[in-house]
Amino acid sequence: MLKAEGLVKYYSSRMILDRIDVHVKRGECLGIVGPNGSGKSTLVKLLSGEEKADQGEIWLDGRKLTSYKPKERAQKIAVLAQDGLGEIPFTVEEVVLMGRYPYQTKWWWNSRRDRELAQEMMRFTGIEGYRKSPLSILSGGERQRAIIAKALVQEPELLLLDEPTTYLDIHYQLVILDLLHQYRMENQLTVIMVLHDLNLAAQYCDQIMMIKEGRIWTKGSPEEVFQIEAIDRVFEVEPIILDHPKWHVPQLLLSAKRHLRKQEKIT
Amino acid sequence: MSWHRLFWWSGGFFLCFLFSIGLAVTLGSAEISMVTVWKIIIAHLFYDTLPTDIDVAEDAIVWQLRLPRVILAAAVGASLAIAGVIFQGILKNPLADPYILGISSGAATGAVIAILTGWGALVLGKWTVPLYAFCGASLALLLVLRLADKKLRAETLILSGVVIQALFGSFLTFSLTISKDEFQRIHYWLMGSFVLRDWEHVFILLPVLGASFLVAWRFSRELNLLGLGDRSAIHLGMNVGRIRLGLLLLASFVTAVAVSIAGTIGFVGLVIPHMIRMLTGADHRSLIPLSALAGAIFMVWGDTAARLLLSPRELPVGVITAFVGAPFFALLLKKQQKK
Numbered sequence: 312m313l314k315a316e317g318l319v320k321y322y323s324s325r326m327i328l329d330r331i332d333v334h335v336k337r338g339e340c341l342g343i344v345g346p347n348g349s350g351k352s353t354l355v356k357l358l359s360g361e362e363k364a365d366q367g368e369i370w371l372d373g374r375k376l377t378s379y380k381p382k383e384r385a386q387k388i389a390v391l392a393q394d395g396l397g398e399i400p401f402t403v404e405e406v407v408l409m410g411r412y413p414y415q416t417k418w419w420w421n422s423r424r425d426r427e428l429a430q431e432m433m434r435f436t437g438i439e440g441y442r443k444s445p446l447s448i449l450s451g452g453e454r455q456r457a458i459i460a461k462a463l464v465q466e467p468e469l470l471l472l473d474e475p476t477t478y479l480d481i482h483y484q485l486v487i488l489d490l491l492h493q494y495r496m497e498n499q500l501t502v503i504m505v506l507h508d509l510n511l512a513a514q515y516c517d518q519i520m521m522i523k524e525g526r527i528w529t530k531g532s533p534e535e536v537f538q539i540e541a542i543d544r545v546f547e548v549e550p551i552i553l554d555h556p557k558w559h560v561p562q563l564l565l566s567a568k569r570h571l572r573k574q575e576k577i578t
Numbered sequence: 579m580s581w582h583r584l585f586w587w588s589g590g591f592f593l594c595f596l597f598s599i600g601l602a603v604t605l606g607s608a609e610i611s612m613v614t615v616w617k618i619i620i621a622h623l624f625y626d627t628l629p630t631d632i633d634v635a636e637d638a639i640v641w642q643l644r645l646p647r648v649i650l651a652a653a654v655g656a657s658l659a660i661a662g663v664i665f666q667g668i669l670k671n672p673l674a675d676p677y678i679l680g681i682s683s684g685a686a687t688g689a690v691i692a693i694l695t696g697w698g699a700l701v702l703g704k705w706t707v708p709l710y711a712f713c714g715a716s717l718a719l720l721l722v723l724r725l726a727d728k729k730l731r732a733e734t735l736i737l738s739g740v741v742i743q744a745l746f747g748s749f750l751t752f753s754l755t756i757s758k759d760e761f762q763r764i765h766y767w768l769m770g771s772f773v774l775r776d777w778e779h780v781f782i783l784l785p786v787l788g789a790s791f792l793v794a795w796r797f798s799r800e801l802n803l804l805g806l807g808d809r810s811a812i813h814l815g816m817n818v819g820r821i822r823l824g825l826l827l828l829a830s831f832v833t834a835v836a837v838s839i840a841g842t843i844g845f846v847g848l849v850i851p852h853m854i855r856m857l858t859g860a861d862h863r864s865l866i867p868l869s870a871l872a873g874a875i876f877m878v879w880g881d882t883a884a885r886l887l888l889s890p891r892e893l894p895v896g897v898i899t900a901f902v903g904a905p906f907f908a909l910l911l912k913k914q915q916k917k
Contacts, residue, residue: 361813381815381817384815390813399806400855401802401806401859409814412803
């Protein structure tokens with residue numbers, strides 16, 4: 312599905328990404344984890360075609376990504392950027408329908424299929440009731456669902472997500488990720504997502520790629536990647552690793568160092 | 579907005595527009611009834627001869643003096659409103675408008691240079707002044723975008739507009755001072771006026787307005803996408819850089835042609851799109867046609883007020899629009915701060 316080899320990216324003279332390889336099969340979910348400033352968002356920008364790599368090449372379905380026209384590319388790849396959407400004056404339905412842009416060639420009217428698909432995705436993400444409401448009055452979780460609906464009406468084969476759960480409470484974090492998981496299973500959608508929460512990454516992703524300072528540290532299944540030593544080297548924390556009793560994937564338990572020291576003093 | 583709602587809204591605005599034109603033409607020092615006005619208009623449009631009950635003098639007043647002026651006012655209003663919509667959409671800034679950004683001053687300076695020097699008039703003919711105005715407007719646009727910060731925040735954009743306006747304003751005043759013969763003509767560019775305009779000017783502006791309107795309307799979806807942010811627009815497969823540049827040039831062009839004919843009339847491009855947005859929402863598919871119609875109506879009445887308030891003397895129409903627009907601008911500025 313997507314193959315990237317030897318991706319290198321500089322911002323001015325600073326190297327942000329250093330020879331990154333990515334391979335994702337159709338229907339797979341790849342999680343990208345790493346500390347702040349490790350180059351995760353830059354990697355998403357390169358894979359989405361938003362920016363060009365200084366070295367290396369990306370192939371999508373056997374074709375170079377740079378050979379796709381912008382609209383062709385948008386029919387295959389949908390992106391949820393980290394910054395979300397700012398103060399925008401449109402209604403939920405208007406925003407969702409904008410996801411049909413890559414398919415629209417004639418002037419600007421929406422076809423019956425555009426409207427039906429928008430309806431379907433609003434139903435799927437559970438925001439049908441807000442159809443005519445301005446996006447700005449929605450809560451963070453509802454907003455994120457509207458944005459996901461917009462990405463899904465693009466009918467993408469690959470979905471790139473940069474921190475889809477930031478600013479959301481734990482309820483909506485699960486709602487969003489479950490929605491995406493369900494859609495992925497039903498539609499053979501390939502997903503690449505950057506996640507801060509390693510435990511959620513372990514539960515939702517088939518493959519994990521851990522990067523630090525623009526280089527791949529390890530990649531593989533959650534069990535292979537989440538080793539105490541590797542986590543310590545990349546994030547500089549020493550977690551306790553447990554087995555999730557229900558899903559049997561590794562889960563990290565963080566221990567607060569400072570808090571413990573305080574207790575030691577008291578005793 | 580759905581099709582049938584757009585249809586009803588624009589239908590309503592269009593009727594209001596026709597009524598405004600009819601009424602504006604009847605108003606003036608010589609009283610001519612609405613019926614006579616429409617008889618004359620219809621006679622000129624569809625027949626070659628005048629009905630027998632119409633006076634030749636009345637015909638001359640309506641067809642030669644008032645009607646071209648009213649139609650020109652409508653076209654200028656529509657042009658400025660469309661330019662305002664495009665600037666606001668692209669700069670993602672509700673306070674953008676060709677006048678406040680200094681684009682109008684740039685266009686006026688270009689126009690004045692054309693009039694004073696007369697360079698290129700032989701080749702370009704009646705397009706000389708508009709094309710010079712376009713160069714001036716583009717230069718002003720370039721300077722404003724260079725001066726403002728990359729995020730194009732409201733404050734820096736307005737400040738840059740003020741600076742550019744001051745710069746080009748000094749050029750204008752300077753050329754006004756050195757040229758005694760052209761004083762009257764150049765004077766209009768400073769204040770905005772439809773005095774001494776005839777059908778020839780209408781025929782320059784109307785095709786420009788028509789084409790700009792169609793292009794802007796064609797790209798209303800892209801203008802909507804830009805509202806989501808540049809990154810989202812890129813992700814949806816839009817060629818952001820090229821389309822944005824094209825639309826900015828289009829807005830500058832339509833501003834330049836309007837300014838080269840009627841001078842710098844402020845605040846129309848600011849007030850009108852805002853009122854329409856409050857009425858029917860921010861979707862550019864409806865915003866563009868409705869703003870064009872509302873801008874036309876607003877300017878017809880602005881010009882009528884300019885003609886009649888101090889009759890027989892005339893006010894520059896820019897005074898009227900600023901009188902309405904400046905308090906509106908102040909309100910918007912206050913509203914922005916609350917966010």
